[in-house]
Amino acid sequence: MxxxxxxxxxxxxxxxxxxxxxxxxxxxxxxxxxxxxxxxxxxxxxxxxxxxxxxxxxxxxxxxxLTAFPSGRFYGFVVGGTEPAALAADWLVSAWDQNCVMRTVSPAYTAAEEIAGAWLLDLLGLPGGSAVGFTTGATMANFTCLAAGRDAVLRRTGWNAAVDGLAGGPAVRVLAGEDRHMAVDLALRYLGLGKPELVQADGQGRMELEALRHALATGGRGPTIVVLQAGDIHSGAFDPFVEAVRAAHEAGAWVHVDGAFGLWASASPQYAYLTAGCADADSWATDAHKTLNVPYDCGLAIVRDPSALGAAMGLHGDYLIQDRRGDPIDKVPELSRRGRAFTVWAALRSLGRSGVADLVERLCRHAAAFAAGIAGIEGATVLNDVVFTQVCAEFGSYERTERVLGRLLDDGTAWISGSTWHGRRVMRISVSNWSTTEDDVRRALDAIRRASGSA
Incomplete structure (x- = not known):
């Protein structure tokens, strides 16, 4: 040997x-x-x-x-586990050691990326022919899509950001909900766009339509991007896409959807109603490691107009062997990168259409079971409408909730961490792992009851 x-x-x-x-x-x-x-x-x-x-x-x-992130009893952040076929495929990715940027150099990877991309558009109900780029995660997926949007809205004014940069050009206005994820702000900072203008959200984190319409009406007709959300990190709520997208497009704005985990609702006949109208946007970001449960390092940047994504991300090098039909390099920021599409292809091929839908629905059933179990604990209150995979609860006061959280982690049966939502200290449960079972939920609820009883 x-x-x-x-x-x-x-x-x-x-x-x-x-x-x-x-x-x-x-x-x-x-x-x-x-x-x-x-x-x-x-x-x-x-x-x-x-x-x-x-x-x-x-x-x-x-x-x-090691923290047991892949355990069916980890609910601290929105991170999935690793579905078996995707895990095995990821081992092959490391062994094959492909530089997955050019069609000619790695035809196997390009084939897997094109097939997986087409399957994703179909499953998520997004426009066929959209460009699908495989990034490191949801943060860089948002960055990639917003880069395409930034350059596109500037081109409409006659300004070429790729040649002239941002200095001296028209200011790009970005509108986002009060409860947007911090990754959106980070991506905008990377892009030189600064903090977004915040649009009022309701108690569940959904953008208020009238507030959006007012913001669009009072800001002039300059280059504008509107960022919507599929799946609030605390409540799991979804923005009202039909009306919000229509209002933004009527104002000439590019519409981007941050759907890090919630975009996968579209793959379930039972939950697709949550994303109604989402497909009318211009770009979408999600993370295959979250709801789809492939290994880390696999965000998805999806842009309706492939030429807009290519203009923002594409490059040319005399030593590169580039193909006139386009290359994976045209859709993401990196040159050297892993074969992320291999794992997505493996997960989708293993699960099939019905398997992906079942995965989404199973996660949602577990979240509903958590909400029902916590509601039966004396002094506990579930604060959000549990529409997807997120549950937020408090235990009477800030201090008592904090004690429950501390004792729960000391117990070690499950990892459920805290957050502050609308000024209240909460227990935030994110159900994201394909391997979570009803027994895992029961054991976690028993641990919550123990922690609550001693708090």
């Missing part, structure tokens, strides 16, 4: 043991950063070591410091 095979076998053994431990292990990590540093060792060795020994040390030293 050569050194590479021995290292891979060692990694496989540790990976299988890790995954097998998820059903019973505490969800929070058991060791601190300092403890892991000591276990790994801080001195760089003078000479080489056996790769298998290095893998063994890494896995053994780090295991106590």
């Amino acid at each position: 050569d050194a590479r095979e021995a290292a891979l076998r060692q990694a496989y053994g540790h990976a299988v043991r890790w995954l097998a431990s998820l059903s019973d292990r505490r969800v929070p990590a058991r060791a601190s950063v300092d403890e892991i540093v000591r276990a790994l060792g801080v001195e760089l060795p003078d000479g080489p070591g056996r790769p298998a020994d290095v893998v063994d040390l890494l896995a053994t030293a780090c295991e106590p410091g």
Whole structure:
């Protein structure tokens, strides 16, 4: 057995043991950063070591410091697990080691990206022929789509941002809801557009239509982008897309939808009503690691007009082997990147249309079960309308809610973290993992009851 095979076998053994431990292990990590540093060792060795020994040390030293994010009992953030076919495909992605930017250089990747992109448009009910770029995550998906939107609205005024930059050009106005995700602000900052103008939202985080219409009517007809939201991070609520998109387009604005986890509602006949009218927008961002449950590093930037995305992201290099039909490089910011579409293709091929719908609906059923269980706990109140996968609850007061959260994490059965929503300290539950079972929900609810009873 050569050194590479021995290292891979060692990694496989540790990976299988890790995954097998998820059903019973505490969800929070058991060791601190300092403890892991000591276990790994801080001195760089003078000479080489056996790769298998290095893998063994890494896995053994780090295991106590791992949080069970892939567990069916992790509800702290909107992060999915990894669906089996996607996980196995991701191992192949690393082994194949493709530079997935050019059609001619990696035809296998380009084929997988084109098929997966077409499947995604179909599943999400988005316009056929839209460009689909595979980014690092939802933040860069928002960045990519908003870059296309920024340049497009400036071109309408006769200003070429790609040539002339932003200085001296017309100011781009961006309108977004009060309860937008912080990733939108970050993307706008990267793009030199600054903080958006905030449009009033209702108690669930949905943009108020009359407030949007007023903002559009009073801001002039300059280049404008309107950012809507599919899935509020606290309530799971969806903006009123039909009327909001119509109002924005009548004002000449580009409409972008941040749908990091909520855009997947479109794949379910039961929940597609939440995204009605969303397909009329100009661009959409989502994250395949969240609701679809592929490994990290897989955002999706979708733009109705492929030429707008190409104008913002495309480049030319004399040493590159570019194809007149277009390349993956034309749709995302990076040159060097992983074969993200392989994992998306594997997940979609494994689940099929009905499997994706069932996944979405199962996550929503678990969220509803959490809401019903918490509502039965003395002193607990569910604060949001549970329309998708998010649940927010409080336990009588800021201080008591904080105590419940602390005792819940100490218990270790589940990871459920807190947030502040509309000035209230809340327990925020995000159901995102394909492997979560009814028993996982029951165990988590039992832990919440214990924490609440001792608070």
